[in-house]
Amino acid sequence: MKNCIKMTEFERQYNIYLHMVEAGLEKFLPLQRQVWPTSGIPANLAAAMRYSLLSGGKRLRPVMLLASYNMLSEKVEDALPFAAAMEMIHTYSLIHDDLPAMDNDDMRRGKPSNHKMFGEATAILAGDALLNHAYETMAQSNHPLAIKALTHIAYHAGASGMIAGQAADLAMEEEQPDMDMVYYIQRHKTSDLFMGAMKAGLALAGADSTWINAAESYALHYGLAFQITDDILDIIGDEHVLGKSIGKDQSSGKMTWPGTVGLEKAKLDAQTHIEKAIQAAETFGSSGAFFVSLAKQIQNRVK
Numbered sequence: 001m002k003n004c005i006k007m008t009e010f011e012r013q014y015n016i017y018l019h020m021v022e023a024g025l026e027k028f029l030p031l032q033r034q035v036w037p038t039s040g041i042p043a044n045l046a047a048a049m050r051y052s053l054l055s056g057g058k059r060l061r062p063v064m065l066l067a068s069y070n071m072l073s074e075k076v077e078d079a080l081p082f083a084a085a086m087e088m089i090h091t092y093s094l095i096h097d098d099l100p101a102m103d104n105d106d107m108r109r110g111k112p113s114n115h116k117m118f119g120e121a122t123a124i125l126a127g128d129a130l131l132n133h134a135y136e137t138m139a140q141s142n143h144p145l146a147i148k149a150l151t152h153i154a155y156h157a158g159a160s161g162m163i164a165g166q167a168a169d170l171a172m173e174e175e176q177p178d179m180d181m182v183y184y185i186q187r188h189k190t191s192d193l194f195m196g197a198m199k200a201g202l203a204l205a206g207a208d209s210t211w212i213n214a215a216e217s218y219a220l221h222y223g224l225a226f227q228i229t230d231d232i233l234d235i236i237g238d239e240h241v242l243g244k245s246i247g248k249d250q251s252s253g254k255m256t257w258p259g260t261v262g263l264e265k266a267k268l269d270a271q272t273h274i275e276k277a278i279q280a281a282e283t284f285g286s287s288g289a290f291f292v293s294l295a296k297q298i299q300n301r302v303k
């Protein structure tokens with residue numbers, strides 16, 4: 001066949017999960033047409049929630065949740081409320097991260113950030129609402145292991161997880177680079193949500209602690225490689241491809257991996273963490289092939 005680019009098995013599988021996630025987000029997201037003030041969600045709040053949640057993105061965390069579940073169970077549909085919830089939590093964190101009080105970013109996913117479209121107050125509320133809606137969606141799933149999954153997600157998204165990473169990231173602006181601190185920031189800001197996603201997917205499928213521990217290790221190293229690459233792209237990436245401005249880390253005095261160890265060493269470290277993630281995925285045997293490919297994809301990341 002002429003001009004035919006063969007899709008890899010990994011890409012085919014990713015696309016299946018991706019389509020499920022997109023459908024799940026539509027299904028579990030509150031509708032825009034509400035009767036207010038008698039009932040329902042204020043229309044502009046619903047619009048702000050939908051604007052950011054349905055504005056694209058790689059959907060990595062929900063895909064990882066579905067793929068984790070799918071290693072042990074074929075009934076992937078049963079994990080969909082949790083996958084959708086994962087993306088709601090991720091999206092809330094991006095909306096809040098973009099606010100002037102945090103990273104003050106005008107663009108996200110190639111579009112004006114939420115507060116640029118709806119104003120700061122509505123953006124804060126849209127983030128709050130997405131976070132609450134995530135837990136409502138999981139609680140209403142009726143999955144017998146919902147509490148286990150929800151507990152993993154709450155822990156890793158919470159005050160000693162992603163939020164701790166964000167707090168440290170903000171507190172360390174303009175401070176002298178320190179490797180232990182960079183590790184702390186990136187482990188929590190980035191790896192923790194990947195951990196929550198994988199552990200939730202596995203918990204829903206009834207995985208034992210060996211697999212849960214392997215998922216934690218995979219997500220730790222995957223997240224570090226992902227974030228180091230993100231920091232590198234902030235220096236040498238393409239703004240149009242990334243859908244956001246570059247050079248922000250340096251101008252805001254962020255403590256980053258390449259800023260601490262240098263660009264070339266950061267590239268080597270990213271590769272080391274990719275290899276460690278692949279090593280962790282070996283625990284899953286042949287079922288872990290998707291995760292091996294996912295880790296390798298970081299090498300090709302341009303956005």
Ligand code: GRG
Nearest residue numbers: 057058059060093094096097163166189190230
């Ligand atoms: C506000 C509590 C709170 C937390 C914010 C997510 C986050 C923590 C900050 C965003 C900035 C940042 C660099 C976070 C690290 C994780 C990361 C690289 C997020 C972007 O995730 P992608 O690349 O984005 O998966 P898409 O748009 O594809 O979903």
